[in-house]
Amino acid sequence: MDIHLHNESPFKTIISFHKLIESFEEIALSDVDYRANYAKAILKQIEAFPELRTGIKDYSTIKDNEALIKNLLADLFPTALTNNEIKAITIPFQNLSFNYTERFKKILSNAGSEFDMEIRDFDDHQFYVNNCCLILGVYYKQKIDFNKPFFYDIPDENGVEKHYRILYNADFMEIIPTKNSVHLTQEDIDLLMDNYGDLELWKSKFPKGSWTLKGFGIVSLFDATTESAISNLKSNLLKPDSKAGPTNEIVSNIFKSIFKIPDLQVGFIVYNPEEEKFIRPIKFDTQLQSFLLSKDQEIDCKNAFFGCTFEKLLDNKEPLVISNVKKFIEEGPNKKLGEHLLKQGVQSCVFAPVIKDGHLLGVVELVSPHARDLNTVNATKLELVLPYLTDTIDRYNTDMQHQIEAIIQREYTTIHPSVYWKFRRESQNYFQNSNHTKDYIFKEISFKNVYPLYGQIDIKGSSEHRNETVKRDLKNQLTAILEIFESQDPNTNLVLLEQRKFELESFRDELDFPLKADTEQHIQRYIEEEIHPLLKNTKETEKSEKLEREYFESLDEKTGLFYKERKKFDNAMSIINKKLASVLDKKQIEAQQIYPHYYERFKTDGVEHNLYIGASIAPTKPFDIMYLHNLRLWQLQTLCEMELEHHQLKESLPYELDVTSLILVFSAPLSIRFRMDEKRFDVDGTYNARYEVVKKRIDKSNIKGTKDRITEKEKITIVYSQNSEEAEYLKYIKYLQHKKILEPAIEQFEVEDLQGVSGLRAIRVKVINNTANPAAKKITYQDLLDELN
Numbered sequence: 001m002d003i004h005l006h007n008e009s010p011f012k013t014i015i016s017f018h019k020l021i022e023s024f025e026e027i028a029l030s031d032v033d034y035r036a037n038y039a040k041a042i043l044k045q046i047e048a049f050p051e052l053r054t055g056i057k058d059y060s061t062i063k064d065n066e067a068l069i070k071n072l073l074a075d076l077f078p079t080a081l082t083n084n085e086i087k088a089i090t091i092p093f094q095n096l097s098f099n100y101t102e103r104f105k106k107i108l109s110n111a112g113s114e115f116d117m118e119i120r121d122f123d124d125h126q127f128y129v130n131n132c133c134l135i136l137g138v139y140y141k142q143k144i145d146f147n148k149p150f151f152y153d154i155p156d157e158n159g160v161e162k163h164y165r166i167l168y169n170a171d172f173m174e175i176i177p178t179k180n181s182v183h184l185t186q187e188d189i190d191l192l193m194d195n196y197g198d199l200e201l202w203k204s205k206f207p208k209g210s211w212t213l214k215g216f217g218i219v220s221l222f223d224a225t226t227e228s229a230i231s232n233l234k235s236n237l238l239k240p241d242s243k244a245g246p247t248n249e250i251v252s253n254i255f256k257s258i259f260k261i262p263d264l265q266v267g268f269i270v271y272n273p274e275e276e277k278f279i280r281p282i283k284f285d286t287q288l289q290s291f292l293l294s295k296d297q298e299i300d301c302k303n304a305f306f307g308c309t310f311e312k313l314l315d316n317k318e319p320l321v322i323s324n325v326k327k328f329i330e331e332g333p334n335k336k337l338g339e340h341l342l343k344q345g346v347q348s349c350v351f352a353p354v355i356k357d358g359h360l361l362g363v364v365e366l367v368s369p370h371a372r373d374l375n376t377v378n379a380t381k382l383e384l385v386l387p388y389l390t391d392t393i394d395r396y397n398t399d400m401q402h403q404i405e406a407i408i409q410r411e412y413t414t415i416h417p418s419v420y421w422k423f424r425r426e427s428q429n430y431f432q433n434s435n436h437t438k439d440y441i442f443k444e445i446s447f448k449n450v451y452p453l454y455g456q457i458d459i460k461g462s463s464e465h466r467n468e469t470v471k472r473d474l475k476n477q478l479t480a481i482l483e484i485f486e487s488q489d490p491n492t493n494l495v496l497l498e499q500r501k502f503e504l505e506s507f508r509d510e511l512d513f514p515l516k517a518d519t520e521q522h523i524q525r526y527i528e529e530e531i532h533p534l535l536k537n538t539k540e541t542e543k544s545e546k547l548e549r550e551y552f553e554s555l556d557e558k559t560g561l562f563y564k565e566r567k568k569f570d571n572a573m574s575i576i577n578k579k580l581a582s583v584l585d586k587k588q589i590e591a592q593q594i595y596p597h598y599y600e601r602f603k604t605d606g607v608e609h610n611l612y613i614g615a616s617i618a619p620t621k622p623f624d625i626m627y628l629h630n631l632r633l634w635q636l637q638t639l640c641e642m643e644l645e646h647h648q649l650k651e652s653l654p655y656e657l658d659v660t661s662l663i664l665v666f667s668a669p670l671s672i673r674f675r676m677d678e679k680r681f682d683v684d685g686t687y688n689a690r691y692e693v694v695k696k697r698i699d700k701s702n703i704k705g706t707k708d709r710i711t712e713k714e715k716i717t718i719v720y721s722q723n724s725e726e727a728e729y730l731k732y733i734k735y736l737q738h739k740k741i742l743e744p745a746i747e748q749f750e751v752e753d754l755q756g757v758s759g760l761r762a763i764r765v766k767v768i769n770n771t772a773n774p775a776a777k778k779i780t781y782q783d784l785l786d787e788l789n
Contacts, residue, residue: 014055163228267365450614660711
């Protein structure tokens with residue numbers, strides 16, 4: 001007897017033969033003497049074992065009375081059919097079974113003593129819900145189609161996995177509610193039908209052990225190996241992720257089940273119609289091997305290796321079947337092919353063409369180490385599986401380009417067009433050459449000897465502005481709550497209200513001082529946990545009810561706080577960032593015409609950008625340092641335009657937010673590398689890290705010997721370290737002064753020493769803000785909001 005029970009069930013299971021015994025009692029009263037005498041003999045035989053009727057709870061009783069139970073069940077298990085039927089007594093969905101037919105016993109014996117018979121892909125969730133559905137069907141008379149096909153996967157004596165479809169007979173079972181069972185209404189049943197995946201809901205309606213399952217079931221199996229194996233092959237071939245696609249072992253096991261050949265092996269080669277060649281892509285190296293070609297090999301299909309043997313396959317597109325390779329060598333015209341197969345231990349084989357719309361896509365290879373295992377008769381089984389193989393190979397051919405694009409997006413995220421070519425090349429290498437049983441290690445994407453350009457336009461004092469709006473919203477919310485308390489019914493618990501009013505006023509007074517890191521969270525938690533429950537449970541006057549309604553309508557859905565001032569500030573920040581970024585992006589299109597270069601920008605409290613230019617980014621174009629100088633001038637002009645854009649914009653905003661602009665000059669070439677973990681480029685090497693250190697700290701630094709920041713509103717600050725850089729930018733400034741873009745005054749000063757970096761200097765110059773057009777239509781804040789959304 002095989003016993004393997006699930007931990008939880010809505011049933012208390014009692015194995016009982018009471019229904020069968022009752023049928024014998026009826027037969028014993030019949031007029032047919034031989035049937036009546038037989039029934040009386042059975043009933044007399046079981047008199048000493050009343051538990052067969054009342055119920056067996058100790059499963060050892062079944063084993064101890066195996067012969068008696070077999071006699072009792074003889075009518076249901078005819079001796080004449082015992083070697084044909086695969087049948088046993090069971091409890092549905094449980095792995096508990098006994099009283100096997102001889103054929104069932106043989107199947108289990110061939111599987112081996114260590115084999116544990118379990119329903120395929122059947123977990124505890126499915127077990128519990130299916131038992132509940134059994135109750136709904138039998139006791140509540142609901143028409144529920146819950147019995148999806150169940151299978152046992154059982155290996156035969158040769159290790160070939162066979163698949164058996166499971167059928168249950170529950171005629172001899174009785175379902176009885178206990179005192180702990182929950183009576184269900186039709187509404188309850190409808191709710192369950194709409195929530196198969198909610199196991200806790202099912203357990204609440206059918207508590208553990210709240211029903212009694214009394215009796216026994218009959219399980220019958222039929223061999224559905226071929227149908228199940230084809231379905232399994234189809235499922236594996238249709239997996240969208242190539243890494244999870246069918247491996248050689250999976251495919252071989254499926255074909256072994258279909259052909260019932262334990263040593264069967266499967267291979268595959270691709271046909272290239274343009275060159276009329278068979279090829280062996282590395283992609284298939286560990287997924288599907290080949291017995292005709294070795295890895296990386298390709299061969300002309302008219303090659304002497306195949307000889308005229310493959311003419312039938314190529315011209316007529318019919319399978320080539322060699323049932324005896326040794327005989328094929330002796331009689332056939334292609335000794336070379338036969339010897340090549342024999343060296344690999346192949347004694348019989350089938351080479352079947354994979355055809356789509358009349359075009360040959362490849363060849364499936366089935367081989368066996370035994371002569372006659374494969375022949376023209378069982379080769380016809382390929383007709384069942386070739387359509388799925390055909391669709392798979394066709395999909396591989398047509399989707400290759402799409403997959404390359406997907407690889408780029410998955411592994412590297414959005415890539416700037418200037419460096420896209422290098423990511424594409426590596427992705428093609430992955431697609432064509434990756435070993436899909438191992439994690440493919442992508443080569444580093446790096447560019448050497450490139451010149452960096454960094455610039456930013458930052459919203460001045462954004463943190464202070466944000467803190468002020470937070471304080472303003474919190475003060476308004478606290479004031480609104482205090483107004484509600486003041487208007488409350490006088491009969492309300494005054495002691496509690498007075499305490500809460502004192503605490504709220506204390507919080508409001510605290511907001512007159514600089515905001516602490518946890519103040520907002522602390523006040524939010526206090527309001528949610530202490531104030532809101534109190535508001536909902538106090539007596540209300542008409543005035544307080546109105547104030548309370550207006551208060552709750554003013555709360556933000558996500559935060560539960562007032563969000564008016566912060567929303568205005570966040571919108572203003574978003575408008576500025578969007579406008580400045582659009583100017584930068586538009587100007588970038590022009591900049592790429594100077595020389596292809598890498599470009600990225602980030603929106604934070606402002607907009608910052610990185611540019612990298614060099615021969616390694618555009619290897620097909622000659623590079624000259626002149627392009628770097630052009631790009632530097634472009635960058636300075638673009639920041640001027642962004643300053644002007646902001647100047648025209650800020651008058652329409654609810655907050656007066658000023659911006660500061662900064663350029664960092666770095667003349668030494670460096671290397672950049674794509675960081676796979678962060679999906680972004682970064683400088684490579686310890687020495688080059690100095691550049692990143694300066695980038696991160698420079699905008700917060702001061703003029704040396706003072707407490708003044710190097711950046712100032714409406715001015716552009718250019719930070720550099722070399723005299724040549726100073727001379728270069730003074731020329732650019734002079735040119736832009738001539739064009740009436742920059743003011744005549746130029747400030748020059750030293751920058752305070754940063755950690756590990758000293759000797760930096762800076763030039764600061766103001767942008768002329770006289771470009772406003774009086775005749776132009778004034779842009780309103782609402783216009784900007786509409787554009788933002």
